[in-house]
Amino acid sequence: MIRTLAAIALVMAGPLPGKGSAEEAGPTYDIMEFSDLDGWENDDHASAxxxxxxxxxxxxxxDWRALCRAAGDNPDPRAFFELFFRPVRITHGSDEALFTGYFEPELDGSTRPSPRFRWPLYRMPREAEETRPWLTRRDILTxxxxxGRGLEIAWVDDPVELFFLQVQGSGRIRLQDGRTIRVGYGGANGHEYRSIGLELIRRGTFSEHEVSADRIKKWVRENPLQGEELLLHNPSYVFFREVSEVPADKGPLGAMNRSITPMRSIAVDPAYTPLGAPVWIEKDGRDVMRRLMVAQDTGSAIKGAQRADIFAGTGAExxxxxxxxxxxxxxxxxxxxxxxxxxxxxxTL
Incomplete structure (x- = not known):
């Protein structure tokens, strides 16, 4: 399961709204027509x-198994969705949608430690599975x-990128011999995530509108001693597993344990949106987007009926x-x- 960076960035920017009486009343469902969807006719339905x-x-x-059989018969893509589905707008409390993005990072690493490659990615130890919560990040790292337990998968050269790899929950490690190791979420120590972005805001280092992943990385690198202590502020610690069964040309595994697709897969709140369901996105703001995507992932900060995290792909761009x-x-x-x-x-009720 991918732990999304932009989802965590939302948490870094401030707490989610508290529950009110409208939320307690339960979600509202509005069944729409495909003609109500802005730009529906212009999308690449075959890709979706x-x-x-x-x-x-x-x-x-x-219901879904029958649709999957129909999808396997090579139907006309747009006609398939229009014939077997209806668009439903689900709202709960505020009807404001929020779209963020996430990606699969790439780090430089080695299968052996060295003066350059000093920070390990660990497999999950047995005790962490049996004891909840287990040791904190500080306990594990100090x-x-x-x-001496042989739990290291690889060593990387940047503790800040490793921290954000743990936030993402999956990524690729580029080895010095040209090979690449793909890693996925292998479990966690059971402690609640504590936002280092919110901590920097609390300290007055950044204002709320200034904080971002790039700014945090830059600050930690420019302030190595304070930066190391800042990363330890978050007691949550993520372990990894090798995901060698996923081909290099495929995306990382999502919550359904299948590869996700750049700019077609999204992370959602499964309390409202069924995993595997197609979802029509009308994203405004920067890079306006009208696109049919599929709910194939989740994230700990992706909460709400009108909430989606868009998988952007792999690498720095x-x-x-x-x-x-x-x-x-x-x-x-x-x-x-x-x-x-x-x-x-x-x-009748």
Whole structure:
């Protein structure tokens, strides 16, 4: 499961709104027509259908299984979605949508430690699985709990990039011999994430509108002693596993344990949006986007009915795009027709 950078950036910028009476009343479902979707006719529906096929076979429900069989018969892509689905706008409390982005980082590393490559990526030890919560980040990095156990997957040359790799939860390690190791989320120590961005705001280092992942990285590198202590402010610690079964030309694994697709996969709140469902995105702000995507991932800070995190791809360029994304708009979940209409209130009640 990917832990999204932009989702964490949202947390760094401030706490999520508290629950009010509107939220407690439950979500609202508005069934729309495809003609209500701005730009629907102009999208590449074939690309969206290909992404939908990536995870539809894992949907264990009769309605979805039937649609997956139909998707495998090479239908006309746009006609497939319009025939079998209805767009549903789901709101709960505030109807303001928020779109952020995330990516798969790449780090330079080695399978052996050296003066340059000093910071290890660890597999999850057995005790961390059995004891919740386990040791804090400070305990793990300053103690000897991990010493001499052979739990290292690789060593990297930048502790700041490693910290943000843990925030993302997956990435690639470029080795000195030209090979690449792909790593994925392997578990955590059970402590709650504590935002280092909010801590810098609390200290007065940055104002709320100034804080970003790039600014944090720059500050830590320019202030190495204070920076090291800042990273220890977050007690949460993420372990990794090698994901060698995923080909290099495929995206990282999402919450459905399938590869996700750049600019077609999103992370959502599964309390409102079923994993595997197509979702129509109308993102305003920078780089206006009207696109059919698929809900194939989740994130600890992706909360709400009108909330999505867009997977931008792999590497620094994708990271720059994702890291600054925080835009409004609308989103609609495409649900099987019978399931969509079952959400409407019973008029006889």
């Amino acid at each position: 259908l290909q992404t939908f096929r990536e995870t539809c076979r894992d949907l264990d429900d009769p 103690g000897d709990a991990m010493t 994708a990271g720059q795009w994702a890291g600054s994304l925080k835009d409004p708009g609308r989103m609609f979940v495409l649900l099987p027709i019978q399931r969509a209409y079952a959400l409407l209130p019973d008029p």
